[in-house]
Amino acid sequence: MTEGPVDWELARRIATRVAGDEPLSRSYLGDSLHKDFARFTPLAEELVGIETRLVSAEGSARARVIDREGWIDANIRSFRRLLRPVLAESSDSSRTSAISRKVAAAELGAVLGWMSRRVLGQYDLLLAEDEDRDEQDLVYYVGPNVLAIEKKFAFDPKQFRLWLALHELTHRSQFTGVPWLRPRFLDLVNQMLDEVDPDPDRLKQGLQDFVQMKRDGKDPMADGGLAQLFASDRQKELLDAVGGMMSLVEGHGDVTMSRAAAGHVPHAQRFHRVMQQRRNSASGVSRIMQKVMGLEAKLAQYQAGEDFIAAIESQRGDRAVDVIWEDPQHLPSMAEIRNPRSWMERVSAA
Numbered sequence: 001m002t003e004g005p006v007d008w009e010l011a012r013r014i015a016t017r018v019a020g021d022e023p024l025s026r027s028y029l030g031d032s033l034h035k036d037f038a039r040f041t042p043l044a045e046e047l048v049g050i051e052t053r054l055v056s057a058e059g060s061a062r063a064r065v066i067d068r069e070g071w072i073d074a075n076i077r078s079f080r081r082l083l084r085p086v087l088a089e090s091s092d093s094s095r096t097s098a099i100s101r102k103v104a105a106a107e108l109g110a111v112l113g114w115m116s117r118r119v120l121g122q123y124d125l126l127l128a129e130d131e132d133r134d135e136q137d138l139v140y141y142v143g144p145n146v147l148a149i150e151k152k153f154a155f156d157p158k159q160f161r162l163w164l165a166l167h168e169l170t171h172r173s174q175f176t177g178v179p180w181l182r183p184r185f186l187d188l189v190n191q192m193l194d195e196v197d198p199d200p201d202r203l204k205q206g207l208q209d210f211v212q213m214k215r216d217g218k219d220p221m222a223d224g225g226l227a228q229l230f231a232s233d234r235q236k237e238l239l240d241a242v243g244g245m246m247s248l249v250e251g252h253g254d255v256t257m258s259r260a261a262a263g264h265v266p267h268a269q270r271f272h273r274v275m276q277q278r279r280n281s282a283s284g285v286s287r288i289m290q291k292v293m294g295l296e297a298k299l300a301q302y303q304a305g306e307d308f309i310a311a312i313e314s315q316r317g318d319r320a321v322d323v324i325w326e327d328p329q330h331l332p333s334m335a336e337i338r339n340p341r342s343w344m345e346r347v348s349a350a
Contacts, residue, residue: 006083008076011105011112015076018113019068022144033143036161037063041139044165045173047260052170054177054325058137061172063165065143068116074140075112078126082189120145121168125175125182137176139168153274156267163265166257174249178325185245192238243301244334251305252321304337311340316349323347 041063049055066074122140141164150157175182254272261268312320324330324347336343 006079006108007101007105008080010102011109012072012076014106014109015072015113015116016069018110019072019116022068022148029147030143032157033065033141033146033161036158037065037141037165040158040162040165041169043264044162044169044260047264048166048169048173048256051256051260052173052177053322054173056173056176057179058176061139061169062137063141064138065141067144068142071116071119071122071140071142072112074122074124074138077135078124079108081126083193116142118145120149121164123168123171123175125171125185137172139165139172141165141168149278155271155274159265159267160271163257163261163268163271166260166265167253170253170256170260171249174252180328181325184328184331185242188238188242188245192235192242240334241331244332244337247301247305247334247337248308248321248324248332249305250302251307251309254302254306255309301334301337308332308337308340308343312344315344320349323349 041061045056045061119142121142124136124138124140126136141161146161146164149155150160175185258268258272265271309321324332330347332340332343336346
């Protein structure tokens with residue numbers, strides 16, 4: 001497992017160590033997660049389908065409750081699928097030193113371990129034709145984290161689990177119900193991978209920009225963390241395109257979740273409020289990690305996605321977002337997300 005640019009086994013060991021353990025998952029409460037998500041996932045899929053009118057081309061959704069280690073393993077598999085073209089080009093392991101593989105593993109392991117403590121659910125959108133289909137197109141729920149959140153905030157478990165399922169099933173409906181969305185996302189990601197070529201001049205300029213922004217009293221991490229700070233012009237263009245797509249997808253996810261929950265999750269508004277406060281109240285190491293990884297900027301983008309949908313619906317009605325799913329060219333850029341009027345001037349109503 002050490003081929004290519006990352007020592008995957010080392011990354012896994014580091015991530016698992018950082019992830020830690022959640023004793024609640026070994027209690028009797030853990031058993032209820034499997035039963036509830038097996039029941040709520042198809043219900044959420046039905047409610048989301050009614051709200052979005054998107055029909056999955058992959059059949060019925062499948063739920064899997066996993067622990068933090070399982071989430072780490074699932075994401076390492078996804079990274080390896082994503083990096084397969086890069087690994088193929090770098091099949092000669094001598095091209096990548098053992099030291100650089102271990103450094104990359106330490107970085108990836110630390111990030112995955114930290115995120116595994118916070119993620120509640122995830123839809124695995126990366127598919128590979130030559131892999132077991134039973135291990136793909138899954139909706140994951142990270143059991144220990146769900147239990148910890150329910151205990152901390154005294155959430156009603158059944159309501160919270162259905163509410164969480166609604167969000168993840170909305171993402172699945174987007175990426176399996178809009179034929180071009182998944183390929184478009186993967187194309188943008190692959191273009192970004194093609195641009196990964198450390199440029200000493202770019203790194204030097206990034207450091208200079210960092211120092212100057214600090215002197216000016218600005219936050220160098222505000223626009224997207226280290227990735228944005230050291231990105232080339234082309235990389236920034238691609239990051240903007242991905243940012244616009246994900247802002248729309250997440251904003252649409254939150255809007256759909258709220259509407260589909262009506263009449264089924266009485267505590268939905270409280271869940272939404274508390275989870276937003278949780279995301280915005282990080283401190284200490286968590287705050288540093290969010291800044292470095294650009295998560296703070298991403299959270300702001302997701303709120304901008306909700307605001308974008310509210311703005312276009314105020315002019316065109318509740319189904320205004322549907323026209324976006326008709327054509328990849330209708331996707332808003334990050335600039336259009338922030339200025340919905342410019343998008344409406346470019347894209348006519350359905």
